[in-house]
Amino acid sequence: MSTSVVVDHEAMQEPPPRAAAAQSPPSLVPLLIEDVTVAYHRRPVLWNIDYQAPSGKLIAIVGPNGSGKTTLIKAILDLVPRAAGQVLIFGEPYRQQRHRVGYVPQRTSVDWDFPVSALDVVAMGMYRKIGWLRPVSRKFREAAKQALDRVGMVDFAGRQINQLSGGQQQRVFLARALAQNADLYFMDEPFAGVDASTERAIVDILRALRESGKTVIVVHHDLQTVHEYFDEVVLLNMRMIAAGPTADVFTPDNLRKTYGGKLALLDQLSEKMAQPRSR
Amino acid sequence: MSAASLLAADSMWELFSRAVSLRDYNTRVVLAGTTMLGVSGGLVGTFLILRKRALAADVVSHAALPGIALAFLLAERFSPGSGRSTGVLLLGAFVSGLLGMAMTLAIRSWTRIKDDAALAIVLGLFFGVGTALFTVVQKTKTGNAAGLRDFVFGKTASLVAADVWLIGGISVVVIVLCSGVFKELSLLCFDEEFAAARGYRTTLLDGLLTLMAVTVTLIGLQSVGLLLVVALLLIPPTAARFWTNDLKIMSGLAAAIGGASCAGGVVLSAAFPRLAAGAVIVLTGSGLFLVSLVFGKERGLFPRWRSQRQFEQRIGRSDLLRACYELLEPILGANETTQESLTKFEIDELELSGMRQWPAGRFHGLVSTAVREGLLVSMSTDGYQLTSRGAEEARDAVRHHRLWEIYLLTQTDLDPRLVDRGADGIEHVLDPDQLAELERRLDNESPHGVPPSPHPLAITAETP
Numbered sequence: 126m127s128t129s130v131v132v133d134h135e136a137m138q139e140p141p142p143r144a145a146a147a148q149s150p151p152s153l154v155p156l157l158i159e160d161v162t163v164a165y166h167r168r169p170v171l172w173n174i175d176y177q178a179p180s181g182k183l184i185a186i187v188g189p190n191g192s193g194k195t196t197l198i199k200a201i202l203d204l205v206p207r208a209a210g211q212v213l214i215f216g217e218p219y220r221q222q223r224h225r226v227g228y229v230p231q232r233t234s235v236d237w238d239f240p241v242s243a244l245d246v247v248a249m250g251m252y253r254k255i256g257w258l259r260p261v262s263r264k265f266r267e268a269a270k271q272a273l274d275r276v277g278m279v280d281f282a283g284r285q286i287n288q289l290s291g292g293q294q295q296r297v298f299l300a301r302a303l304a305q306n307a308d309l310y311f312m313d314e315p316f317a318g319v320d321a322s323t324e325r326a327i328v329d330i331l332r333a334l335r336e337s338g339k340t341v342i343v344v345h346h347d348l349q350t351v352h353e354y355f356d357e358v359v360l361l362n363m364r365m366i367a368a369g370p371t372a373d374v375f376t377p378d379n380l381r382k383t384y385g386g387k388l389a390l391l392d393q394l395s396e397k398m399a400q401p402r403s404r
Numbered sequence: 405m406s407a408a409s410l411l412a413a414d415s416m417w418e419l420f421s422r423a424v425s426l427r428d429y430n431t432r433v434v435l436a437g438t439t440m441l442g443v444s445g446g447l448v449g450t451f452l453i454l455r456k457r458a459l460a461a462d463v464v465s466h467a468a469l470p471g472i473a474l475a476f477l478l479a480e481r482f483s484p485g486s487g488r489s490t491g492v493l494l495l496g497a498f499v500s501g502l503l504g505m506a507m508t509l510a511i512r513s514w515t516r517i518k519d520d521a522a523l524a525i526v527l528g529l530f531f532g533v534g535t536a537l538f539t540v541v542q543k544t545k546t547g548n549a550a551g552l553r554d555f556v557f558g559k560t561a562s563l564v565a566a567d568v569w570l571i572g573g574i575s576v577v578v579i580v581l582c583s584g585v586f587k588e589l590s591l592l593c594f595d596e597e598f599a600a601a602r603g604y605r606t607t608l609l610d611g612l613l614t615l616m617a618v619t620v621t622l623i624g625l626q627s628v629g630l631l632l633v634v635a636l637l638l639i640p641p642t643a644a645r646f647w648t649n650d651l652k653i654m655s656g657l658a659a660a661i662g663g664a665s666c667a668g669g670v671v672l673s674a675a676f677p678r679l680a681a682g683a684v685i686v687l688t689g690s691g692l693f694l695v696s697l698v699f700g701k702e703r704g705l706f707p708r709w710r711s712q713r714q715f716e717q718r719i720g721r722s723d724l725l726r727a728c729y730e731l732l733e734p735i736l737g738a739n740e741t742t743q744e745s746l747t748k749f750e751i752d753e754l755e756l757s758g759m760r761q762w763p764a765g766r767f768h769g770l771v772s773t774a775v776r777e778g779l780l781v782s783m784s785t786d787g788y789q790l791t792s793r794g795a796e797e798a799r800d801a802v803r804h805h806r807l808w809e810i811y812l813l814t815q816t817d818l819d820p821r822l823v824d825r826g827a828d829g830i831e832h833v834l835d836p837d838q839l840a841e842l843e844r845r846l847d848n849e850s851p852h853g854v855p856p857s858p859h860p861l862a863i864t865a866e867t868p
Contacts (some may be wrong), residue, residue, distance in 0.1 A: 235594060236594075249591050250602075257588065
């Protein structure tokens with residue numbers, strides 16, 4: 126409640142965190158996917174995906190359950206093997222650009238009954254920078270606190286993560302990625318199961334990231350908010366259905382192709398679609 | 405009492421004091437080495453538990469059995485007499501322990517058999533083969549299993565200094581290694597995928613953790629025995645978890661509990677040689693576990709029960725004070741309920757008990773607690789009066805309750821009939837910040853005053 130108000134304020138007033146980000150040659154594409162195919166147990170889950178992400182935009186990946194949204198992100202981050210194709214991050218393979226990529230996994234992918242504090246989790250985002258055999262020094266603890274501050278959670282720094290609400294846990298995950306100070310972010314359903322104030326806080330952070338020239342790619346479930354939150358949409362259902370600026374791509378027709386078959390839902394949707402466009 | 409039993413008691417005391425005062429070089433070495441073993445077990449076990457691999461240690465220890473027997477047979481065949489060397493037996497244990505671990509991993513990743521079933525299959529298979537080989541060993545001339553039995557049941561007393569230097573030395577290496585990669589291991593256990601995305605070779609980290617667990621298991625075989633060695637890894641961290649929510653403290657505590665149970669076990673079994681050392685070590689650890697289970701500060705049964713009880717008492721207390729306030733409110737008039745005026749009127753016991761549906765026992769308990777805590781004063785004629793402190797708390801309790809009620813009524817779509825009950829639950833956990841926020845949202849004109857109740861107070865409904 127009150128915390129989100131604080132966030133808005135600070136996120137707005139804070140200058141772009143790193144001027145250096147703007148120095149990266151603007152011609153370089155943050156993410157280029159070429160002809161990527163992914164298979165689980167020899168069953169393909171993603172077919173021939175091609176995509177080129179524009180720089181400095183908020184991009185949603187949208188598609189029905191099991192359409193390969195999460196798999197696509199994992200394939201980009203080398204977490205699942207690609208059967209074919211290549212991925213370039215700022216013109217190079219991921220393993221050479223890891224330091225410029227922030228990742229927010231699904232909140233439910235970990236056991237939150239783990240004996241660490243919110244600050245400890247955020248510090249995990251900087252372990253690579255800290256290096257092997259070294260403890261987390263004060264400098265990094267301060268940086269972790271700042272990241273928590275950006276998500277309005279600095280008062281919870283010492284709180285055990287099992288005592289946080291779902292929305293607070295999601296913010297901690299976000300702070301962990303922010304602490305990396307990356308240029309390209311991947312977020313897997315950051316809005317799933319969070320309260321309204323957390324959703325607002327996350328949207329504000331996404332916009333602040335865009336202001337400072339970062340690119341953010343978000344797996345998103347809530348079709349109603351796509352227009353409001355995102356500049357670009359990737360419609361996915363095992364194949365790339367369509368991708369591009371939200372206004373052009375997020376059409377009832379394309380959605381029908383993406384969600385084909387679930388007509389009842391689609392009819393509701395196309396009604397809803399008509400509304401934001403008339404605004 | 406006969407002279408013989410006196411003598412026995414005497415020598416027993418002698419033995420005990422020798423053990424406790426560490427007069428023997430051997431006891432001292434065994435104590436130091438085994439303590440190190442316990443420390444490393446607690447430390448590695450912490451990560452094993454957090455990685456949810458508790459049973460893996462059990463598989464490794466059971467899978468070691470055929471290796472031990474086979475190593476003995478082979479060594480005896482090629483150079484008779486060398487079969488009882490600790491090094492040879494441990495090598496055999498190491499190879500077959502790792503093989504067992506590898507087989508579980510293979511079953512898990514190549515078939516659709518679930519984790520627990522894979523572990524059980526491998527454990528049964530290896531232990532079965534091991535038992536069969538042991539009967540062969542016992543039929544050989546040298547192999548009446550004197551040394552080998554100790555691997556099954558454990559016997560610290562039979563350890564010689566040289567063995568213990570090995571055990572202690574390896575333990576120290578494991579402790580140093582585990583502390584060195586502490587933060588990487590914690591990341592692996594918490595969020596493997598994120599670790600991989602950040603560029604950590606998670607299979608290598610995982611392999612390192614497994615290797616450390618296997619190592620501790622195997623060097624623990626001789627002191628604790630393969631049936632119980634898993635306890636060395638699992639009991640200390642499980643006990644430590646009851647005391648803390650902080651990984652650093654948990655691992656330190658687990659190391660301490662592991663070290664203490666091993667040290668205690670060694671001393672006790674040196675004093676009472678008939679007791680199997682492994683059993684004594686594990687029982688000492690189990691004792692510490694039980695203490696933690698009951699008294700552990702964070703998750704122990706007793707602290708949890710106590711905080712639950714305190715919470716209930718706090719609720720009961722504010723319910724009672726609120727009832728006092730609401731009883732006095734119509735008499736005083738809504739705007740005259742100052743702290744001072746609240747203390748001036750006597751509250752009739754019968755009327756007070758009618759304010760809420762308290763069971764008789766509960767009501768009397770609440771009242772006498774309130775009197776004891778100086779919130780109420782008992783008057784001569786079945787009546788009470790609020791003290792100054794009681795009046796202040798009563799005003800606060802009512803204010804919290806009504807602010808929350810008004811919030812629920814005006815800002816949510818709750819059925820008004822549910823609001824009173826909903827407010828009852830939440831108001832007790834509101835902190836000052838949240839109250840300020842509520843006041844801000846409700847545009848309360850008198851920040852510290854008590855707002856009127858948003859619904860009629862059902863006093864008459866409940867009084868007979």
